[in-house]
Amino acid sequence: MKELYTGNLYWPDTLDSTREYAPLRENKKTQVAIIGGGMSGSICASTFINSGLSVLMAERGQVSGGSTSANVGLLHFSNDIMLCDLIDQIGERDAQSFYRACRDAVHLIEKAAESLSEDVGFRRRSSLFFASTEQDLPKLKKEYEALKTCGLDVEYWSPDEIEKHFPFRKPGAIITHGDAEVNPYQFVNGVANAAADAGLEIFEQTDIVAHDTLPSGIHRLRTADGYEIEAEHVVYAVGYEPEELRGKLIKAEMSRSFALVTGIQCNLQSWHERFLVWETARPYLYMRTTLDGRVVLGGLDEHIEQPLHSEKQRQERSEKLHEQLKTLFPELQAPIEFEWSATFGESCDNLPFIGADPAWKNVYYCLGYGGNGTVYSMIAAHIVRDLIFGDKHPLIDIVKLDRKSLTNV
Numbered sequence: 001m002k003e004l005y006t007g008n009l010y011w012p013d014t015l016d017s018t019r020e021y022a023p024l025r026e027n028k029k030t031q032v033a034i035i036g037g038g039m040s041g042s043i044c045a046s047t048f049i050n051s052g053l054s055v056l057m058a059e060r061g062q063v064s065g066g067s068t069s070a071n072v073g074l075l076h077f078s079n080d081i082m083l084c085d086l087i088d089q090i091g092e093r094d095a096q097s098f099y100r101a102c103r104d105a106v107h108l109i110e111k112a113a114e115s116l117s118e119d120v121g122f123r124r125r126s127s128l129f130f131a132s133t134e135q136d137l138p139k140l141k142k143e144y145e146a147l148k149t150c151g152l153d154v155e156y157w158s159p160d161e162i163e164k165h166f167p168f169r170k171p172g173a174i175i176t177h178g179d180a181e182v183n184p185y186q187f188v189n190g191v192a193n194a195a196a197d198a199g200l201e202i203f204e205q206t207d208i209v210a211h212d213t214l215p216s217g218i219h220r221l222r223t224a225d226g227y228e229i230e231a232e233h234v235v236y237a238v239g240y241e242p243e244e245l246r247g248k249l250i251k252a253e254m255s256r257s258f259a260l261v262t263g264i265q266c267n268l269q270s271w272h273e274r275f276l277v278w279e280t281a282r283p284y285l286y287m288r289t290t291l292d293g294r295v296v297l298g299g300l301d302e303h304i305e306q307p308l309h310s311e312k313q314r315q316e317r318s319e320k321l322h323e324q325l326k327t328l329f330p331e332l333q334a335p336i337e338f339e340w341s342a343t344f345g346e347s348c349d350n351l352p353f354i355g356a357d358p359a360w361k362n363v364y365y366c367l368g369y370g371g372n373g374t375v376y377s378m379i380a381a382h383i384v385r386d387l388i389f390g391d392k393h394p395l396i397d398i399v400k401l402d403r404k405s406l407t408n409v
């Protein structure tokens, strides 16, 4: 089992208790077996159950205990790869379809959150995406035009307009409307629990250690405790632990990111409408607020897969992030209360890995690598559901594992 984060996470502290699910202690048969109980596994499970399938979800630890709990909960329709670059990479029609699907996925996440009996911190927010330097301005303006042409709800703000709304000045910014924030831990627990109430079988502490196919085409999974699951379809929603996937299908680039949560700020009025904030620099700084008035921010990504162990070095990174916050919002002086370092996965073409195994029938992957992982999880659930039902989802060729943009990697 990979160590996915180190430090002191914030989100698990926001739930008094979580429902516990017993480990698998007998052999099982199901239509769909999902491996992994994080954001991707839970959204898939809920989508499949709501489509009338019989579904089992096996999680080697606890539901929502993987990278999902290190996520900072920003939901954008914009992606790590700008639309203008994605157009160059895959053509205008596909790039626009992908961006619109991300916008629609935020709406689906909203509907999923609204269907839950508890508030999981989903709130619609607009985003400020600012140019970090003057040099980034031409690209930012090009991106604004691309987003507008795509029909997305965007504005362009000059330095004066930025300064009118925030206590800082930047060379320019795109404002995107239709984004959102969520508490990822509460959301995934809520989605999984609701799906369990609707018939999903969840097994925690259930590590899948082997997978083969019977002559009949049925898949057989074996748990570390020696029990077997027979399934017509198997979905790998294993997050940043793709090593156990067959062959070298997942050409991922792993790094680590740093995040912190401050204490409750007594003065958030200068934070215009609680916008989500990020920038053009790479790696980028990303920021949001919480419903109880904290600030969550992250960044300083490093090309090292393992999360940082040394508490002292982690504190140094957190202090650096905190300084960036105080430079932008000098009046926000509440101290750091939570900080962590976590593994983060990306693909070389900045698109997630979603779809069927090209050489193993009825095996699928839902790996929402990238800063927009939650949005990708929602898209993945719908693509894989369509594959299971034999339908063709419009995005499938863009994100499939054997897509052209990955072939030379």
Ligand SMILES: Cc1cc2nc3c(=O)[nH]c(=O)nc-3n(C[C@H](O)[C@H](O)[C@H](O)COP(=O)(O)OP(=O)(O)OC[C@H]3O[C@@H](n4cnc5c(N)ncnc54)[C@H](O)[C@@H]3O)c2cc1C
Pocket (backbone or CB within 6 Å): 004, 035, 036, 037, 038, 039, 040, 041, 058, 059, 060, 061, 062, 064, 065, 066, 067, 068, 069, 070, 071, 072, 073, 074, 075, 206, 207, 208, 209, 237, 238, 239, 240, 241, 244, 257, 258, 259, 298, 342, 343, 344, 366, 367, 368, 369, 370, 371, 372, 373, 374, 375
């Ligand atoms: C610092 C940081 C900030 C982020 N911020 C954002 C953000 O603002 N917005 C956003 O959308 N995304 C963000 N992300 C990305 C987001 O966290 C991920 O995309 C998402 O949580 C991944 O969900 P997942 O279900 O794919 O993975 P996970 O949550 O890791 O779930 C995978 C699960 O599979 C289980 N598993 C693996 N192998 C097996 C096995 N063999 N048997 C049984 N179980 C197994 C693991 O135990 C794990 O629980 C961020 C990530 C990081 C690190």
